[in-house]
Amino acid sequence: MAGNMGWGVIEEEGWRKGPWTSEEDRLLILYVKFHGEGRWNSAARLAGLKRNGKSCRLRWVNYLRPDLEKGQITPQEESIILELHARWGNRWSTIARSLPGRTDNEIKNYWRTHFKKKIRAHFS
Known part of the structure; x- marks a missing residue:
């Protein structure tokens, strides 16, 4: 046991x-x-x-x-995330390939904590 x-x-x-x-x-x-x-x-x-x-x-x-990038997501990275999410949706590993050093999990978590609520509020 x-x-x-x-x-x-x-x-x-x-x-x-x-x-x-x-x-x-x-x-x-x-x-x-x-x-x-x-x-x-x-x-x-x-x-x-x-x-x-x-x-x-x-x-x-x-x-x-x-090669991991540690620290805050930069405004430039944020705009890339927004642009690529509009194109590919929740394909986090595909988005992560455009942000060297960032993991798909990190990008997904960033999206869910920073953007999901803003988008929901915007369309409500």
Whole structure:
């Protein structure tokens, strides 16, 4: 039976859940540095992480990649998001390709917190 002690519990399957530690981040960064991205299930196992491949991929893509752009979305990026959303709708990964260093998840969250309410109010 899996323990239920909150975050950081290792489940029956052996996967660790909850926030990533700095040591786990370090192991994943080192693994990707030497072996590259891809084959995330193998990466998790070979890096010595008790995480599943999907968790490793998302951690890398959304938080650890060295080319990630951190910080506020600029007014220029905002206008690109508006223009591309008008063209493609909620195709966040397609929009993200036009904003180097920004993730699809970051753009989606920005849209939902900054624009969705304004648009709804405008058309009400």
